[in-house]
Amino acid sequence: MNTDLLAALPWALGYLFAAPFLGGLLAGIDRKVTARLQGRVGPPLLQPFHDLRKLLSRRLDPVNRLQIPLVASHLVFSALTGFLIFLGTDLLLVIFILTLAAVFLVLAAYSSGSPYAKVGADRELLLMMAYEPMVILTLVGLFRVTRSFDFWGIAASGLPLVALLPGVFLGLVFILPMKLRKSPFDLSTSHHAHQELVKGLTADMGGPVLGLVELAHWYESVWLYGLVFLFFGWNPLAAVLGPTLTYFLIILIDNATARVKWEAALASAWAVTLVAGVGNLLPYWLRGMP
Amino acid sequence: MNKSTKGPAIEKSPWLIHYDASSCNGCDIEVLACLTPVYDAERFGCIVTGDPKQADILLVTGGVNNLNGPILRNLYAQMPEPRAVVAIGACAYSGGVFADCYNVLGGVAEVIPVDVYVPGCAARPEAILDGVVRAAILLAEREKAATAATASAATPTAATPVSTGGGK
Numbered sequence: 001m002n003t004d005l006l007a008a009l010p011w012a013l014g015y016l017f018a019a020p021f022l023g024g025l026l027a028g029i030d031r032k033v034t035a036r037l038q039g040r041v042g043p044p045l046l047q048p049f050h051d052l053r054k055l056l057s058r059r060l061d062p063v064n065r066l067q068i069p070l071v072a073s074h075l076v077f078s079a080l081t082g083f084l085i086f087l088g089t090d091l092l093l094v095i096f097i098l099t100l101a102a103v104f105l106v107l108a109a110y111s112s113g114s115p116y117a118k119v120g121a122d123r124e125l126l127l128m129m130a131y132e133p134m135v136i137l138t139l140v141g142l143f144r145v146t147r148s149f150d151f152w153g154i155a156a157s158g159l160p161l162v163a164l165l166p167g168v169f170l171g172l173v174f175i176l177p178m179k180l181r182k183s184p185f186d187l188s189t190s191h192h193a194h195q196e197l198v199k200g201l202t203a204d205m206g207g208p209v210l211g212l213v214e215l216a217h218w219y220e221s222v223w224l225y226g227l228v229f230l231f232f233g234w235n236p237l238a239a240v241l242g243p244t245l246t247y248f249l250i251i252l253i254d255n256a257t258a259r260v261k262w263e264a265a266l267a268s269a270w271a272v273t274l275v276a277g278v279g280n281l282l283p284y285w286l287r288g289m290p
Numbered sequence: 291m292n293k294s295t296k297g298p299a300i301e302k303s304p305w306l307i308h309y310d311a312s313s314c315n316g317c318d319i320e321v322l323a324c325l326t327p328v329y330d331a332e333r334f335g336c337i338v339t340g341d342p343k344q345a346d347i348l349l350v351t352g353g354v355n356n357l358n359g360p361i362l363r364n365l366y367a368q369m370p371e372p373r374a375v376v377a378i379g380a381c382a383y384s385g386g387v388f389a390d391c392y393n394v395l396g397g398v399a400e401v402i403p404v405d406v407y408v409p410g411c412a413a414r415p416e417a418i419l420d421g422v423v424r425a426a427i428l429l430a431e432r433e434k435a436a437t438a439a440t441a442s443a444a445t446p447t448a449a450t451p452v453s454t455g456g457g458k
Contacts, residue, residue: 051337054298061343199341206370
C-alpha cells in the first residue's frame with residue numbers, strides 16, 4: 001500500500017506541476033479548433049496563457065473579503081482532486097473533495113452582490129445535482145469490473161473497459177460538458193460572449209480572482225480526461241486515441257448544440273445515468289453480488 | 291512574474307465590454323461584425339465580456355444623454371485600472387446627427403475620459419479593430435509607465451532613510 005503510494009507520488013506531483021500547462025494547452029487547442037469550425041482564424045495557440053498572465057498581473061480587487069479565500073479554496077481543492085486521483089487514493093473519497101471544490105466556487109459566487117452570479121450559482125448547484133450520480137456510477141462501474149477503487153489499480157487491470165462498460169462511458173461523456181462548462185450544458189457560466197447571464201458564476205470576479213478560477217478549471221479538465229483515459233488504458237494506442245477523440249467530440253458538441261434550460265439538463269443527465277449507466281451495470285449486478 | 295522580461299500581458303489579451311449609449315445601432319452592428327469570421331477580433335486575443343470587472347477596454351457607440359450618462363459612468367467606475375475607452379462613430383465623438391436633440395449631452399467625453407476615437411458613420415469594422423488594437427497598445431504603455439513609476443517611487447523611499455541618516 002505504502003509502496004504503491006510512493007510509486008504514484010511522482011505522477012501526482014507531476015500532475016500538480018504539469019496540469020496548468022497541459023490544461024492551458026487543451027484550452028488553447030480548443031479555442032483554435034472552435035474558431036476553425038466557425039470559419040475564423042482564431043487566437044494564437046498560447047492565448048489562454050496570455051489571458052492568465054494578464055489576469056494575474058492585474059490589481060487584486062475583490063468585491064468582498066470572502067471572495068479570495070473561497071476562490072483560493074476552490075483552486076486548492078480542484079488541484080487536490082487530481083493530486084489524490086493520480087496518487088491512487090480511494091476514488092470514492094476523491095468525489096467528496098471534488099464536490100467540496102465545486103461548493104467553494106458556488107459560495108464564492110453567492111458571496112457577490114451580483115444577481116447574475118447568484119443565478120449562475122443556483123444553476124451550478126443544479127448541474128452538480130445532475131452530474132454527481134453519473135460520477136459515482138462511473139466509479140461503481142469501474143469497481144464492479146476491475147475490483148479496484150484506485151486509479152492505478154484500474155489502469156493496471158488490462159481490461160478493455162470501454163467495451164465492458166459502454167453505457168457507463170457514454171454517461172461519463174454525457175456529463176463531461178457540464179464539468180468542462182461547454183454547450184449544451186454551459187448554463188452556469190460560459191467561455192463564450194453574450195450569454196444571457198453575462199458571466200454567470202464568474203460575474204463580479206475580475207483580475208487575479210478570475211485567474212485562479214481559470215487555473216482551477218485547467219486542473220479539473222486534466223483529471224477529467226484522466227478519468228476518460230481509464231476506459232482506454234488497456235492498450236497504448238487506445239490510451240492515446242480514446243481521450244483525444246473524446247476531446248474533439250466534446251469540442252464538436254460544444255459548437256453544434258445550443259444551451260439547454262436547466263430542466264432539460266437535469267432530466268437528460270439523470271435519464272442517461274439511469275438508462276445507459278444503470279442499464280449497463282444491471283447485468284453485472286444480476287449475475288452476482290456487487 | 292515575468293512581467294518585466296516579457297512586457298505587459300494586457301497587450302496580448304485585451305478584453306472588451308461594449309455599451310450602446312444612444313446609438314442608431316449602425317455602429318453596434320459593425321462592432322458585432324468584428325467578431326464574425328471575416329474580421330475575427332479573437333485573433334488579437336479579444337474576448338467580449340459582459341462583465342465590466344473583467345474588461346480592459348470599454349467600447350461605446352452613440353452619444354450620451356441624461357439617462358445613459360450615469361450608467362456609462364457606473365460601468366467605467368467598475369472597470370479595474372488600467373482601462374481604456376474607445377468611442378466608436380460620429381455620435382460617440384460629438385453626438386453626431388443627434389447633437390442638437392433636447393436630451394443629448396454630446397459625445398462620450400462629456401461623461402468619461404476617451405482614449406481612442408474611431409471615425410465613421412457608421413464606423414467600419416476595420417477601423418474599430420484598429421481602434422481596439424491602438425487602445426491595447428496604449429494600455430500596455432500605461433502599465434509599463436505605472437510599473438516604472440512604482441519602481442522609481444520605491445527607490446527614493448529606500449534611499450531616503452540613508453540620506454536623512456547622514457551617510458550611514
